[in-house]
Amino acid sequence: MAKKIKTIGVLTSGGDAPGMNAAVRAVVRTSITEGIRVKGIMRGFAGLLDEEIKEMDSFSVADIINRGGTILYTARCKAFMEESVQRQAAEICRKHEIDGLVVIGGDGSFRGARSLARLGINTIGIPGTIDLDIACTDYTIGFDTAINTAIDAIDKIRDTSTSHERVSIVEVMGRHAGYIALWCGIASGAEEILLPEYYDHDEQRIIDKIIEHRKKGKRHHIIINAEGIGHSVSMAARIEAATGIETRATILGHMQRGGMPSCKDRVYASIMGAKAAHLLKEGKSERIIAYQHGEFIDYDIEDALAMEKSLPEEYVAISRGLIRF
Incomplete structure (x- = not known):
């Protein structure tokens, strides 16, 4: 019973x-x-x-x-x-x-x-x-709220990234899972999506792509980086040193947990x-x-x-x- x-x-x-x-x-x-x-x-x-x-x-x-x-x-x-x-x-x-x-x-x-x-x-x-x-x-x-919160932030970052002709690395949450990064990367039209499940640590490939795009006239570059990869600030410094293009990192952090x-x-x-x-x-x-x-x-x-x-x-x-x- x-x-x-x-x-x-x-x-x-x-x-x-x-x-x-x-x-x-x-x-x-x-x-x-x-x-x-x-x-x-x-x-x-x-x-x-x-x-x-x-x-x-x-x-x-x-x-x-x-x-x-x-x-x-x-x-x-x-x-x-x-x-x-x-x-x-x-x-x-x-x-x-x-x-x-x-x-x-x-x-x-x-x-x-x-x-x-x-x-x-x-x-x-x-x-x-x-x-x-x-x-x-x-x-x-x-999940649905978090990705929409992140997308809103990424869209705003793209505006200023375009105005200043920058590379922008946006770090989203997801320690061991790249779902937020994957969805945000697709939805924001990012030029690069770094997922913990697939990341090969080949920064040179990313650098070469940024340089190639700049030569073709592209004035900004958005990289979505998952928290499980992290180190966005040091990554930005290395990319800027290698390309000569101003590169900024933004870590969205716990704002993705909050909100209506x-x-x-x-x-x-x-x-x-x-x-x-x-x-x-x-x-x-x-x-x-x-x-x-x-x-x-x-x-x-x-x-x-x-x-x-x-x-x-x-x-x-x-x-x-x-x-x-």
Whole structure:
């Protein structure tokens, strides 16, 4: 018989992402509609251990769908990797009568959710990360807003780069995954896209291309560089020394995490939040909400964590064709 869920806890963990508030709102309001109590857990798993837990109602999540960040705050908790700490967290959930938990975050957050599920707390994960690097899903909360924020900045940088006839290196986020760089590179019409998955460290090729384009009359050059490659400032200095062309580096940084979530992030996050609440009501556990081929589905958390994700080869090939001139 499926476990009857009377109280759902919800937390956000890891890096913040625009749209997390929409997901929290959907979990709270959907659960209340289904006659289930909801408790908000502040500051992720760290807040759970510190028992920073509060009762939530429909008014707790009023006027937050348009806000970036997360009203529950977020934190990383290395201690949660220890079994004794996980057992302590499960006991805290039981103490506060939390028998179902929605965890919004990335792979690390899902591993924490899996641990709690094995200790008797039903858990559902929702993918929230601007990096789009969760293998089981084509969509993660925050990615759409992040790339639009970055594109807006890159378009402005191109204006001034053209006016000053510069080379501009724009570093976008993505430590191990080049999704933001790839999408921004294609969308901005960049002359070079540097992806951690494919970067060959051949700066001379980039330098030769800049010189060749300048001879043909091109007066500016935009390079999109992924955070996983980094070193944009020193790269700019080397390119300027080799070409004699003024070269500037701009690191967009955490501005990509902030701002009002896009319509897509609000709607998709809301659907994922509602679906997570419904799964818990049905007594489901150890599932991750995903978006695949135009549909919202759910995966076994073990299967999801075992999946590997790589940049779409077709997208990479197309991007290379667009900048090869």
